[in-house]
Amino acid sequence: MAFELGETFRVTSVRGETGDLPWEFSGGRLTIGLTDPEQVSTLVISYEGHVTPTGSPRRGNLEYLGPEGIYLRPASGWYPRPVGGGPVRGSLEVVVPAWWAVAASGRMVGCTPAGGIGELRTFEWALDPPAEIYLAAGPYLVRDRVTAQGITIRTFFYGREDTWAEAYLEETERILDVFTGLFGPYPYPSLTLAEVQDFYYGGLSARSLLFLEKEWLANPRTNLSASSLLAHEVSHQWWGEIVPVLSDHPEWFLWEGLASYSEALYAEAAGGPAEALIVMADKAAEYAEAARGHRETSIKEANVRWYDWQNTFVYEKGAWLFHTLRFLLGDDEFFDLLRVYLDRFTGREPTTRDLAALVAASSGGDPYLERFMETWVDEPGDVDLALSRVSMRPAGDESGVYVLDFYLRDAGSRFFPRAEVTVGISGQTSKVVVAEAGANSLRLPGPVTRVEVDAGRKVLDLTRDNNRWYFVGGLSVPGTAFRYGAELVLGVVLSLLAVRLAGAFGHDRPGRRGPVVRGPSLPSGTQPNTWATIRARQGGPG
Structure with missing residues (x-):
């Protein structure tokens, strides 16, 4: 039987159920001689050493050991893992200073009371179902709540962020309820949220355990970025744990x-x-x-x-x-x-x-x-949905009915087959239809004011200037004309205003025109970026 263990450690003994076992440790590989390799055995591996933190000064640490706390990943090599990685079944017992607390993969089955300086405290975590072991420890305050489905949620936060612990417990329960309804039941008995600092990622998800970087923590009830990061990491309990990541060349x-x-x-x-x-x-x-x-x-x-x-x-x-x-x-x-x-x-x-x-x-x-x-x-x-050949005419056979004709195509490289088209009708609410690529004709209960393809953003279309048309006096006008026309009018108005202001303050010179001021314009249909960039990672290469 073989295990992987960090090369910075030194193995001192290996014991089985009947006594000492032969072993060899070299190049980060621990090989143990078992009397009967097919028999289920309990092994006690004793080793000592240290973990060498990795990461980058720009992005942060992948593991950390210091006075503020520790966090460790399986890839740190801090515990014996089956060769090639993978989950392990068993229990984890961690002894720390009495004012610290320990969060780990699996479910917490016991801990001794907190104490003072010079005292120690023990935490025990059960790895059942099996899990790779992630670990965080530090001077945490621990809060918990049991959901209506019987899932125990815990937060391990430092003092400042502990003020948001109750909000995180509530938000996590809501997220679990939503994803259970959409994807299927959450299969583990608990879910633990542990704060880590100067971490390489915004967040990381392991089996029934989340690491959340200190700088990303905020009240998830009012901060959309915090709520989004939490939802991302919780979802990895389905997409990453229940359905595991491909170990050989992951398709991320x-x-x-x-x-x-x-x-x-x-x-x-x-x-x-x-x-x-x-x-x-x-x-x-x-x-x-x-x-x-x-x-x-x-x-x-x-x-x-x-x-x-x-x-x-x-x-x-x-x-x-x-x-x-x-x-x-x-x-x-x-x-x-x-x-x-x-x-x-x-x-x-x-x-x-x-x-x-x-x-x-x-x-x-x-x-x-x-x-x-x-x-x-x-x-x-990506897709580039475009409208062309847009026209409108009275139906002729019915009073008040109009016929809208348009041609829908993908001007990009994907030959997208259909899209939602929103039609504005004079004096009425808009009508939304799904139109196929090619020529389309719609009968509508009134004159059309505008036509827009994919107004609801259902398709990745980065070029939206060609997505809308307007009707002015019965004539169809592409949205690009409206955009550039608006920019031209704005430029003229600001130019005239600049001339008047310059004259009023005596700064104008004969023969000198006021400047044409043109404000920055976003691509048509672009919304301001109101969400912080989420750099949340499933436990894998950065």
């Missing part, structure tokens, strides 16, 4: 893309579609920035995750992949697909090809959906 978007989209799903459940739209618009803006110099890169190529912009393809574009798939399938089919995916790959390691097969099976024969995953993962680019 399957977990990080789904976790990033889970942020929007929780925002939608908590605040409605408008809240989810803010989340997705922010992700589109982040992806647009990252893609500016990398338009020929696919999600598959970005999966190496060497640079931050590649992470943006995995996280933000990955989230948009699932959001777009939801639009094409419809809500019922989409969430059925997620539940089937979860059920079929519980404890297994799926690939893109596995998910692609499920999407194709749910496609109803739609040729675009049959190759959806290939198009969105393997190929670069």
